[in-house]
Amino acid sequence: MVKKKENNMRNSVRNVMCFAMVACMALGAVFAGGKTETSDLSKPNLLVSVWAGPHADLQKEVSSGFEKAIVTIDDVDYGNLKQKQLTSFQSVSGSGNYDVVWVNSQWMKEYTDAGYLLPIDGYIKEAGIDTSIYAKGLFDGCVFNGQTYGLPTYAQTMIIAYDSEVFKKEGIAVPKNADELIAVAKYFKEKGTGIALPAKQGTAAVTLFSQLLFSDGGYYFDSKGNLDIANDKAIQAAAIYDELVKYSVEGALAWHHDEVAEAVRMKDAPIGLIMSGLANQNADPEKSLIVDSVKYAPLTGRSGIAAATNSFWVWAVAKNSANPQAAADYVMWMTSYDVEKKQTLADQQVSAINELSEDPEILAKAPFLPAVMQQLAAGKIDPPLANFGKLKAALVVSLSEIASSDSAPADVMKRLQSDLQNVDFSK
Numbered sequence: 296m297v298k299k300k301e302n303n304m305r306n307s308v309r310n311v312m313c314f315a316m317v318a319c320m321a322l323g324a325v326f327a328g329g330k331t332e333t334s335d336l337s338k339p340n341l342l343v344s345v346w347a348g349p350h351a352d353l354q355k356e357v358s359s360g361f362e363k364a365i366v367t368i369d370d371v372d373y374g375n376l377k378q379k380q381l382t383s384f385q386s387v388s389g390s391g392n393y394d395v396v397w398v399n400s401q402w403m404k405e406y407t408d409a410g411y412l413l414p415i416d417g418y419i420k421e422a423g424i425d426t427s428i429y430a431k432g433l434f435d436g437c438v439f440n441g442q443t444y445g446l447p448t449y450a451q452t453m454i455i456a457y458d459s460e461v462f463k464k465e466g467i468a469v470p471k472n473a474d475e476l477i478a479v480a481k482y483f484k485e486k487g488t489g490i491a492l493p494a495k496q497g498t499a500a501v502t503l504f505s506q507l508l509f510s511d512g513g514y515y516f517d518s519k520g521n522l523d524i525a526n527d528k529a530i531q532a533a534a535i536y537d538e539l540v541k542y543s544v545e546g547a548l549a550w551h552h553d554e555v556a557e558a559v560r561m562k563d564a565p566i567g568l569i570m571s572g573l574a575n576q577n578a579d580p581e582k583s584l585i586v587d588s589v590k591y592a593p594l595t596g597r598s599g600i601a602a603a604t605n606s607f608w609v610w611a612v613a614k615n616s617a618n619p620q621a622a623a624d625y626v627m628w629m630t631s632y633d634v635e636k637k638q639t640l641a642d643q644q645v646s647a648i649n650e651l652s653e654d655p656e657i658l659a660k661a662p663f664l665p666a667v668m669q670q671l672a673a674g675k676i677d678p679p680l681a682n683f684g685k686l687k688a689a690l691v692v693s694l695s696e697i698a699s700s701d702s703a704p705a706d707v708m709k710r711l712q713s714d715l716q717n718v719d720f721s722k
Contacts, residue, residue: 338363338364338365339363339364339365339617339618339621340364340365340367340618341364341365341366341367341394341395341618341621341622341625342367342369342391342392342393342394342395343358343366343367343368343369343393343394343395343396343397343625344369344371344376344379344380344383344393344395344396344397345368345369345370345371345397346370346371346372346373346376346397346399346608347370347371347372347373347376350449350638350642350644351368351370353638353641353642354368354370354397354629354638355368355370357629357634357637357638358625358629360634361625361628361629363621363624363625363628364618364621364624364625366625369393376399377399377402380393380396380398381411383396383613383615384406384409384411384613384614384615386615387615388615388616388617389617392613392615392616392617393613393616394612394613394616394617394618394619394621394622394625395610395611395612395613395616395622395625395626396412396611396612396613397608397609397610397611398412398445398608398609398610398611399608399609400433400436400447400605400606400607400608400609400676400679401676401677401679402679403436403437403439403444403445403609403611403679404439404679405679406444406611407439407440407444408439410614411613411614412444412445412611412612412613412614413444413611413612413613413614413616413619413622413623414442414443414444415443415444415445415446415611415612415623415626415627416442416443418620418623418624418627419443419627422624422627424627426443426446428632428648428649428650429446429447429630429647429648429649430447430450430647430648430649430668430671430672430674431672432602432603432605432671432672432673432674432675432676433447433450433605433607433647433671433674434446434447434647435676436605436607436609436676437609437611444609444611445609445610445611445612445626446609446610446626446627446630446647447607447608447609447630447647448607448608448609448610448629448630448635448646448647449607449608449644449645449646450571450603450605450606450607450608450645450646450647450667450671451570451571451572451606451607451645452506452570452571452603452604452605452606452645452667452670452671452674453502453503453506453568453569453570453571453594453603453604454568454569454571454574454591454592454593454594454663454666454667454670455469455470455476455566455567455568455569455591455592455593455594455666456556456559456566456567456568456569456574456577456589456590456591456663457469457559457565457566457567457589457590457591457592458559458562458565458566458585458588458589458590459588459589459590460588461565461588462565462566462590465482465486467479467482469590469592470592470595471595471599472595472596472597472598472599473507473510473535473595473596473597474597476490476539476594476595477535477538477539477542479566480538480539480542480543480566481542483542483564483565483566484541484542484543488544488563488564488565489542489543489544489545489547489564490539490542490543490544490564490566490567490568491543491544491547491550491554491555491558491559491563491564491566491567491568491569492539492540492543492547492550492555492567492568493547493550493551493552493554493555493568494540494543494547494548494550494698495548495549495550495551495554495695496691496692496694496695497551497691498687498691499551499552499555499570500536500691500694500695500698501687501690501691501694502604502606503536503539503568504532504533504536504690504694505532505604505677506594506602506603506604506670507531507532507535507536507594507596508528508529508532508596509596509602509603509604509673509674509675510594510595510596510598510600510601510602510673511528511531511532511596511597511598511600512528512598512600513526513528513529513531513532514675515529515678515683515686516678516720520720520721521720522686522712522715522716522718522720523712524686524690524708524711524712524715525705525708525709525711525712529708530704530705530708531597532596533693533694533697533704533705533707533708534704534705535596535597536694536697536698536704537697537698537704539568540697540698544558544563544564548698548699552569552570552573553573555567555568555569555570556569556570556573556574556576556577559577559585559589560576560577560582560583560584560585560589561583561584562584562585568594571645571663571667572644572645574591574643574661574663575642575643575661577589578660590662591662591663591665591666592666593666593669593670594670600673601666601669601670601673602670602673602674602675603667603670603671603673603674603675604674604675604676604677605671605674605675605676607647607671610625610626610629610630611626612626630646630647630648632648632650632651635647635648635651636651636654636656636657639651639657639660639661639664640656640657640660643660643661645661645664645667645668645671647671649668649672651664652664652665652667652668653665678720680720680721680722681722682718682719682720682722683720685715685718686715686718686720689711689714689715690711693707693708693710693711
């Protein structure tokens with residue numbers, strides 16, 4: 296009996312000592328500035344949803360500098376990101392749901408129509424944010440029914456990249472419109488190379504077609520929202536695409552964005568239509584032979600206007616956030632000049648802030664930004680409609696036919712219009 300009592304006493308003492316050690320460790324973390332959820336109980340906690348990838352690692356690093364809240368980044372692979380956000384939107388506030396979501400621009404209308412996002416106009420006004428700093432073509436993609444539901448970031452578009460040494464040697468001027476671009480492609484094709492472009496059957500070809508269409512003021516639908524893919528400007532864009540493919544580098548029919556960018560930076564093509572997100576590789580001496588000679592220009596239509604197919608992401612506040620003020624502050628902070636500049640310097644991602652394209656420090660790292668921003672400002676967004684996917688899939692096939700056969704672009708586009716005439720593009 297005595298022995299049992301002694302054992303109980305020893306266990307009690309041991310438990311007290313363990314508790315004391317844990318308490319001391321916790322206090323040590325606080326006083327040492329350890330970044331734990333108990334390091335500052337006065338700060339709210341924000342759970343932030345982002346697409347996983349190299350940019351997510353940078354977002355985690357940058358977010359550690361946000362002083363108004365303790366930020367936890369939940370990075371999810373693209374295939375599961377939307378579903379996880381949708382599940383969170385329908386959760387009870389404060390139950391571990393997302394406070395901030397990084398939203399693909401194509402999802403914005405669906406999210407706002409369903410009431411999942413919080414309008415942030417009041418927070419923007421109170422913070423004194425001038426939203427004219429953002430490229431209009433991107434900011435407009437955040438506004439629905441006169442209300443602002445987020446702020447834009449991380450944009451991409453297709454631009455011209457060319458080897459200036461080759462152009463100088465050949466006495467060739469940089470093309471300023473689609474006809475001049477075709478002439479340059481023809482010149483180099485006759486010299487044994489040609490233009491690099493994504494002519495593989497896939498969405499990259501659709502992006503190129505759309506930019507040519509948008510740059511001459513065209514669109515997929517008429518003013519009443521009816522499909523109008525066989526209009527004069529759509530046929531013209533398809534014809535320009537056909538001509539460019541005719542004068543493309545050997546093998547371009549099997550190329551997507553990555554292969555196009557590689558062909559330009561390895562001098563297999565003196566000019567190419569590359570995705571801006573791949574332009575940073577041109578400055579990498581381990582990957583590029585044109586580090587000192589690469590230059591950039593906007594991709595224009597026959598009109599000489601350059602308009603992107605705007606693809607970007609939006610920082611937005613979930614309507615069921617338990618901390619909407621802190622969440623809005625985070626959104627405005629992440630899209631501020633200084634924070635966007637830090638991210639652009641780190642990985643050359645394209646910010647939506649116009650002024651950054653004129654920053655000397657940024658231009659030294661990302662000389663392609665002026666061309667990108669020119670296109671984004673005049674750009675258009677693909678319609679956020681469920682049935683647009685059917686048009687895009689059909690366009691993939693149609694452009695592949697144009698690129699790989701003798702079919703007349705006008706005939707292909709008219710057939711496409713006929714094939715999709717019964718599809719309801721109002722939803």
